Amino acid sequence: MIFKERFWSGITIAVLLLSGIFEMNAQELVVYKITDDIQKSMHNNDFSVKVRKPGGEWKDLFEYGVKVDQVVGSGHSVQKASMAYFDFSGTVEVSVTSNKGLINKARIRPLSYGIEPKIKGNTLSFSLSNPANLSVEINDDIFHNLHLFANPIETNVPNPKDPNVIYFGPGIHEISNQKLKVASNKTVYLAGGAVLKGQIVVDSVSNVNIIGRGMVDQETKLGIRIAHSQNVNVEDLFASQCFTGESDGVKIKNVKTISFYGWGDGMNVMASSNVLFDGVFVRSSDDCTTVYGTRMEYAGSCKNITMQNSTLWADVGHPILIGTHGNSKNPDVLENLKYINLDILDQKEMQVDYQGCMAINVGDNNMAKNVLFENIRVEDFREGQLLNLRVFYNTKYCTAPGLGIENVVFRNINYNGKNANLSIIAGYDEQRKIKNVTFENLMINGILIxxxxxxxxxxxxxxxxxxxxxxxxVEGVSFK
Structure with missing residues (x-):
C-alpha cells in the first residue's frame, strides 16, 4: 500500500478543481508503507528516519538493511548498512536518529551538495529542496551509514491491468528459476515497497521499460542484465548491479546499485553503443562502472557511452575503468565516452595495477579515443590514484597489449585530499602510445595546475x- 500526502500552497484544492488549473509549484511528499514480510526480514534498526513538509506532520521511513564490502588488509568483510527512500517536490525536512548513541559529528555526502546537518543529541536534521542520492555518516562510520535516496515525484506509473505491464505491488515476490525474462514491448514495474527476489533479464528483445521505486533483492547478483537488446529504459529502481552487453539505445536513470560480494561491479558496459547513465548512484564491491569491448558472449566495440549527474563509490576497485577487455584478433575501438558532473566519494585498492579513480587501461589491442572527463569532484578516497592512463599487457586478463589511447580531455577536475598515490600516464612502446591528453582547470587541494x-x-x-x-x-600532454 502507498501512503501519499499532498500539500498545495496558496490555493485550495476546490479552487483548483473548479478552475481546472494545475499549479506547477505543488508540494508533494510520498512515503511507502511496508508489508509485514519485508518488516520482519529486511529491517535495520541502526537509524530511525523521518521526513515532513516544513511545519507538517512527520512521516516515518522504513530503514532497509543493505550489505556493503569493507576491505580489511587483503580480505573482505561484509558489513550491514542502512537504506531508506521517499519521493518529494518542493522542500522537505529530514530527521535521522542514531539508535546506537550520541552523534559526535556527522557528514552528508556528496560534500559538493553543501548539506550541513544540525545535531542535537543522537539526532541530526537537514532540509532538501532537490532530489538527491545521499550518504549520511555518523561518527566517521562509512560502513554502517544511511543511504538516503530522495527521489522526484513519480509520473510514469503504468496501469496494472495493461497486458503489456508486468506489475509487482508492495511485498516480497519470489520468481521461479530466479529469473524474470522480459519480452519485447513490455514494461516491468516495481512499486514502492516491492522487493523482487530474482534477476531481471532483458535478452534479445527491444522496446522494454523497467521502472518503479521498488527493489531487486540485493542478494541477486547481476540484478538487472541487458543483453543483445535495443531501446531499453531502466529508471529509479534499486539493485545490486545493472549490466549492459552488446546492446544499443540503453537509458539508465536514477538507478541505485549497492553490491557487497566478490566481482560486484556496479554498471558494466560491454560491446554496446548509445548508452546513457543519468543520475545514478553506485556503491560497489568492485569497479563502479566499466567500458569494455569484446568479453564473454558479447562481441564488438563501444561507442557513445555517457555517464552524467551521478555518484560513484568504490569500496574496492575503480570508480571508472575503461579498456581492459577486447578482441586481440579483431581489435575493438572504445570511442566517444563522456563522464560529466560526477562526485567520486571513495576508492580503496591496495594493488597498484588496479588503482585510479579515473582509469583508462587498454589491453587486448583495444584503442580508446575521444574520452571526456568533465566537472568531476573527487573526495579524499582511502587508497588509490586520482587517475591512471596506461597502454598495458595484463597477462592475467588480456591476450595482447592495448593498441593506444588518444584524445583524452580532463576538464574542471577537483580533488581535495591527502591519500592519493602517484598517478600514472604511460604508453607501451613506440607503436602503442598515449597521445594528446589535455588537462583544463585541474584543481588539486585548491591549487590550479x-x-x-x-x-x-x-x-x-x-x-x-x-x-x-x-x-x-606518451606525447602531447598539456595543462591549461
Missing part, C-alpha cells in the same frame, strides 16, 4: 606539480 602556474620551477614538468608520473611513449 597549469603550464603557466606560479611557483613552478622552469625545470619541472607541470605533471610533477600534480604528482603525476608521465612515462615513456
Amino acid at each position: 597549469s603550464d603557466e602556474m606560479k611557483g613552478k620551477p622552469k625545470w619541472y614538468k607541470t605533471a610533477d606539480m600534480a604528482r603525476f608520473f608521465v612515462g615513456e611513449h
Whole structure:
C-alpha cells in the first residue's frame, strides 16, 4: 500500500478543481508503507528516519538493511548498512536518529551538495529542496551509514491491468528459476515497497521499460542484465548491479546499485553503443562502472557511452575503468565516452595495477579515443590514484597489449585530499602510445595546475606539480 500526502500552497484544492488549473509549484511528499514480510526480514534498526513538509506532520521511513564490502588488509568483510527512500517536490525536512548513541559529528555526502546537518543529541536534521542520492555518516562510520535516496515525484506509473505491464505491488515476490525474462514491448514495474527476489533479464528483445521505486533483492547478483537488446529504459529502481552487453539505445536513470560480494561491479558496459547513465548512484564491491569491448558472449566495440549527474563509490576497485577487455584478433575501438558532473566519494585498492579513480587501461589491442572527463569532484578516497592512463599487457586478463589511447580531455577536475598515490600516464612502446591528453582547470587541494602556474620551477614538468608520473611513449600532454 502507498501512503501519499499532498500539500498545495496558496490555493485550495476546490479552487483548483473548479478552475481546472494545475499549479506547477505543488508540494508533494510520498512515503511507502511496508508489508509485514519485508518488516520482519529486511529491517535495520541502526537509524530511525523521518521526513515532513516544513511545519507538517512527520512521516516515518522504513530503514532497509543493505550489505556493503569493507576491505580489511587483503580480505573482505561484509558489513550491514542502512537504506531508506521517499519521493518529494518542493522542500522537505529530514530527521535521522542514531539508535546506537550520541552523534559526535556527522557528514552528508556528496560534500559538493553543501548539506550541513544540525545535531542535537543522537539526532541530526537537514532540509532538501532537490532530489538527491545521499550518504549520511555518523561518527566517521562509512560502513554502517544511511543511504538516503530522495527521489522526484513519480509520473510514469503504468496501469496494472495493461497486458503489456508486468506489475509487482508492495511485498516480497519470489520468481521461479530466479529469473524474470522480459519480452519485447513490455514494461516491468516495481512499486514502492516491492522487493523482487530474482534477476531481471532483458535478452534479445527491444522496446522494454523497467521502472518503479521498488527493489531487486540485493542478494541477486547481476540484478538487472541487458543483453543483445535495443531501446531499453531502466529508471529509479534499486539493485545490486545493472549490466549492459552488446546492446544499443540503453537509458539508465536514477538507478541505485549497492553490491557487497566478490566481482560486484556496479554498471558494466560491454560491446554496446548509445548508452546513457543519468543520475545514478553506485556503491560497489568492485569497479563502479566499466567500458569494455569484446568479453564473454558479447562481441564488438563501444561507442557513445555517457555517464552524467551521478555518484560513484568504490569500496574496492575503480570508480571508472575503461579498456581492459577486447578482441586481440579483431581489435575493438572504445570511442566517444563522456563522464560529466560526477562526485567520486571513495576508492580503496591496495594493488597498484588496479588503482585510479579515473582509469583508462587498454589491453587486448583495444584503442580508446575521444574520452571526456568533465566537472568531476573527487573526495579524499582511502587508497588509490586520482587517475591512471596506461597502454598495458595484463597477462592475467588480456591476450595482447592495448593498441593506444588518444584524445583524452580532463576538464574542471577537483580533488581535495591527502591519500592519493602517484598517478600514472604511460604508453607501451613506440607503436602503442598515449597521445594528446589535455588537462583544463585541474584543481588539486585548491591549487590550479597549469603550464603557466606560479611557483613552478622552469625545470619541472607541470605533471610533477600534480604528482603525476608521465612515462615513456606518451606525447602531447598539456595543462591549461
